[in-house]
Amino acid sequence: MEIDPFIFRLSIFILSIFIGYYVVWSVTPSLHTPLMSVTNAISSVIIVGAIIAALAGSSNNIFDTSSIFGYLAIILAAINIFGGFLVTQRMLQMYKKKKNNKK
């Protein structure tokens, strides 16, 4: 008997939860704010679905209802991707160690 592909995806999902669990516990508490902004950015990989939806419109009608929702989702996800990664970068840039030459 063949295994339903859904089971494979479910396995990936559950294993990823475990990975997430161990990885996130190792994040230092002082970086919890950047953690939130970067998780925000990466969850916007949902843009993948938005792009598929937007490009699915037939060539004589590229603005059917479904692709319009795709276009809207692209804007939202793009704001998040750029905003999320850049603001994380900006924050991480500020975390500096003590300068040793200063006494």
Add this chain to the structure above:
Amino acid sequence: MISANLSAIFYLISGILFILALRGLSSPDTSRQGNYFGIIGMIIAIAVTFLSIGNFSTSIIYVFLLLIVGGAIGSFIAFRIPMTAMPELVAGFHSLVGLAAVFVAIAAFLNPSAFNLGSIGEIKLASLIEMSIGAAVGAITFSGSIIAFLKLKGIMSGSPITFVGQHYLNLILGITIFVLIFYLCRSQSESFFWTVIVISFLVGFLLIIPIGGADMPVVISMLNSYSGWAAAGIGFTLENTALIITGALVGSSGAILSYIMCKAMNRSFISVILGGFGADNSSPDIKDKQDKKPVKSGNAEDAAFLMKNASSVIIVPGYGMAVAQAQHALREMVDKLKKNDIKVTYAIHPVAGRMPGHMNVLLAEANVPYDEVFELEDINNDFANSDVAFVIGANDVTNPIAKTDPKSPIFGMPVLDVEKCKSVLFVKRSLSPGYAGIDNELFYRDNTLMLFADAKKMTEDIVKNLD
């Protein structure tokens, strides 16, 4: 056009890069590299999506145009936002992820053949369940985050909004969503799908309004988690590994943060969600007590004198510092103290501020080196050996009553042992109780000197007096 198998491999790679992005955050040294991994992962995912579609219609122009527009808006926000506004920014971003998930689910529902999910009216059962769960969680994330955003931004009052039967209403609506999804699967009817989304928006709204301002660290983390589960739901619908991995990562990340925040307040997750905490903060009992007990108060000159003669000072920042934007003045004060060979460290309570790590970011912004900043468990023993504790904008997290009075609402919450210092300087605008609505015993201790002023103004005055 690349094959489905090849693109699946690439999606897996981008999922792994996202794991590395989070892994990098285990230390500030590796964190920047981690962020680049995340960016590369995102570029791969987007590029592969374009390549796997192959035959483009003219709509690709619009797709790129919107990518650029969204990117420009996002970049603009990222560069302009002040660090003190980080909590509301994150809440705002969560709402966008939620709404994007809803839109993608709607698009998939209206045009299932584009996603290989069957045809209209005959969507595969599993896909239908996945997309409606994705849409429902996305909608809850969206409206919940909007409320959190408004509360954090101060447009909406931070105090809890409660009414009779609130929790029953939420419960009924929650059950309704499941019933509707069940009927949606049986009938494939569009109206059920729309109703699920509308009710979910309502649930998100009702879920967050009863939760007060200082519980926001939990709320933000929780919404973070929801946005992940919504993404995972959509990932299952689209059969996309990158989305499934990311959704699981983000979902568990948010859940862990919520857990850490609840633990730091010694409250159960359920009690935070049920809300209403800190609604009544003007009990006559407190007023009564305040009149009777003597309070020592001083000015900037006294504070400067005390600190100049100390050999070690611990700074305890809280939300008040963020409100007053006092972090730069604080850093200036610390520089002056260091010049006099005084040892200065910072002690941060996990729930100080309005989101996890809020204080750390503000101090980092003011150029405070991160190795001078310590978490509660790492520094709590040092208070007994220090001369001065400088509490700026924190309140409940220093209240010794959490250790002594089992009747107190914050009993059992881990607190910073500031009272063990030789002297405590407490910057506060008035004697009003903190968020928990209880009086801080610390105000009346012999070794406490209250500095009644705005945090920033007081710190600046102390700087002047340190010369």
